[in-house]
Amino acid sequence: MEYEAVIGLEVHVQLKTNTKMFCGCINKYGGLPNTHVCPICLGMPGVMPTPNHDAVVKTILTGLMLECNIATRCKFDRKNYFYPDMPKNYQISQYDEPLCEGGAVTLNLLAYPKDAQKLETTVVDKKVRLVRIHLEEDVAKSQHDEGQSGVDFNRAGTPLMEIVSEADMRTPEEAFAYLTALKQILIYGNVSDADMEKGQLRCDVNVSVRPKGQEKFGTKCEIKNLNSISAVRRSLKYEIDRQIEVVSEGGTIRQETRRWNDVKGETAVMRIKEQAHDYRYFPEPDLLPLNTSLGLRSEAEVLMPELPSAKKARLATQYGVSEYQASVLSSEVALADYFEKAAEAAKDKGLVANFLLNDYLAINSDLSTIAVPAPWFSELANELTAGKINSKQAKEVFGLMVSDNPGNLTPLEIIKAKGFVQVTDTGALEAWCDQAIANGARSVADYKAGKVAALNALKGQVMKLSKGQANPQTVGEILEQKLKAL
Numbered sequence: 001m002e003y004e005a006v007i008g009l010e011v012h013v014q015l016k017t018n019t020k021m022f023c024g025c026i027n028k029y030g031g032l033p034n035t036h037v038c039p040i041c042l043g044m045p046g047v048m049p050t051p052n053h054d055a056v057v058k059t060i061l062t063g064l065m066l067e068c069n070i071a072t073r074c075k076f077d078r079k080n081y082f083y084p085d086m087p088k089n090y091q092i093s094q095y096d097e098p099l100c101e102g103g104a105v106t107l108n109l110l111a112y113p114k115d116a117q118k119l120e121t122t123v124v125d126k127k128v129r130l131v132r133i134h135l136e137e138d139v140a141k142s143q144h145d146e147g148q149s150g151v152d153f154n155r156a157g158t159p160l161m162e163i164v165s166e167a168d169m170r171t172p173e174e175a176f177a178y179l180t181a182l183k184q185i186l187i188y189g190n191v192s193d194a195d196m197e198k199g200q201l202r203c204d205v206n207v208s209v210r211p212k213g214q215e216k217f218g219t220k221c222e223i224k225n226l227n228s229i230s231a232v233r234r235s236l237k238y239e240i241d242r243q244i245e246v247v248s249e250g251g252t253i254r255q256e257t258r259r260w261n262d263v264k265g266e267t268a269v270m271r272i273k274e275q276a277h278d279y280r281y282f283p284e285p286d287l288l289p290l291n292t293s294l295g296l297r298s299e300a301e302v303l304m305p306e307l308p309s310a311k312k313a314r315l316a317t318q319y320g321v322s323e324y325q326a327s328v329l330s331s332e333v334a335l336a337d338y339f340e341k342a343a344e345a346a347k348d349k350g351l352v353a354n355f356l357l358n359d360y361l362a363i364n365s366d367l368s369t370i371a372v373p374a375p376w377f378s379e380l381a382n383e384l385t386a387g388k389i390n391s392k393q394a395k396e397v398f399g400l401m402v403s404d405n406p407g408n409l410t411p412l413e414i415i416k417a418k419g420f421v422q423v424t425d426t427g428a429l430e431a432w433c434d435q436a437i438a439n440g441a442r443s444v445a446d447y448k449a450g451k452v453a454a455l456n457a458l459k460g461q462v463m464k465l466s467k468g469q470a471n472p473q474t475v476g477e478i479l480e481q482k483l484k485a486l
């Protein structure tokens with residue numbers, strides 16, 4: 001029997017706001033424990049919450065970017081539970097009237113990490129539907145070591161969005177692609193930095209298996225403690241195999257919450273899953289329902305960015321870069337912005353894309369380390385396009401410009417300092433070609449015998465004789481003429 005996995009994700013996203021969700025404390029990662037706190041986020045009795053305007057607008061913006069229906073009216077609810085990370089014994093969340101419902105995340109091809117070759121050719125256009133997005137407050141962070149437990153309330157009360165997907169994913173790769181695409185959009189909208197390692201994006205995975213062809217879902221397990229996108233993929237792979245093994249041996253899956261152990265690479269039972277009614281949700285009496293049509297929605301609409309897919313299409317048409325290059329460039333908004341500045345004054349925009357993607361990012365992988373003013377790319381590319389330097393020299397200038405440039409010289413200054421010129425004077429070129437032919441009897445014979453590649457050896461000789469300053473294209477043409485005439 002063949003089995004298929006069914007996967008749904010619950011993603012918590014920390015919103016990038018100045019202050020916390022219901023008080024005026026600073027919303028900032030790090031800091032000494034319990035230094036960003038006040039009676040409200042410490043959950044003291046009798047305090048009153050005030051909703052954070054910016055957090056509401058950013059949640060609506062997220063809903064708009066993900067094609068959700070934005071509720072015109074929504075309300076907050078108390079989710080009751082008992083744990084030291086929430087001394088008031090309830091979390092303010094949203095239950096039956098969330099801010100956003102429906103919507104979808106379109107899986108982005110580039111999110112597929114395996115088989116890099118396929119990136120250029122395969123077209124995947126799968127939409128994973130969303131159930132809802134709601135807004136809540138984060139809880140404190142508990143730490144346990146050496147028999148002692150401590151609670152840090154700096155995170156308590158910070159704004160948190162929960163994005164719940166439909167169980168539309170079927171493979172660990174799709175879950176990986178989903179998270180990658182979601183993260184990209186959150187960063188595009190500047191609603192969160194969405195760094196999983198910092199806990200700004202936290203993901204619980206729900207997974208079940210069923211015989212292929214069966215419509216009814218199997219019993220699901222929820223996996224927690226996933227600290228990276230790759231942990232999501234690895235844990236899913238493990239858990240799917242485990243469930244298939246149980247089911248194919250005639251056993252049944254128990255609905256439970258399991259913890260991922262990243263070191264051991266396995267999941268283990270954490271607790272038997274609680275149900276929503278265990279939380280005894282009820283409306284938060286201290287907060288009025290929100291009416292989003294009184295300006296909140298239009299504030300979010302103004303913030304709507306150009307989305308990744310639109311940016312990709314625009315970069316391809318406006319700059320004439322390949323579809324693949326456009327995908328890579330639009331994968332990060334900072335990269336796309338940098339490219340647009342770098343290519344602005346270039347005659348050949350594709351050259352700039354090549355320098356940035358092939359010569360810089362392929363080696364450095366992190367754009368934030370580049371300290372080069374973007375217009376330098378255009379300056380360098382234009383020297384090459386105008387034939388003032390050749391491509392080998394351009395590469396050398398580029399290397400110096402980005403990584404070994406103590407004097408902070410511009411490309412033109414580097415070219416001058418290096419004495420780079422491209423010799424296009426045919427008299428000089430012909431002399432070098434004659435010399436290379438005279439010294440390269442073997443290559444000449446090979447070429448005459450039909451080995452076209454032998455031309456490259458002669459070309460190399462000319463480049464050497466010219467100390468790299470000959471125009472390689474013209475050299476090739478002259479050599480060919482001379483060899484044919486021999």
Ligand code: ADP
Pocket residue numbers: 006007008009010164165166167168206207208217218219220275276
């Ligand atoms: P719960 O009440 O246990 O929290 P929900 O219905 O709220 O469950 O769903 C939580 C998440 O689990 C959603 O992302 C949903 O798509 C997913 N999910 C629900 N049922 C299944 C299933 N049988 N297999 C896999 N994922 C599921």
Ligand code: ZN
Pocket residue numbers: 020023024025036037038039040041042157
């Ligand atoms: Zn506070």
Ligand code: MG
Pocket residue numbers: none
């Ligand atoms: Mg649920």
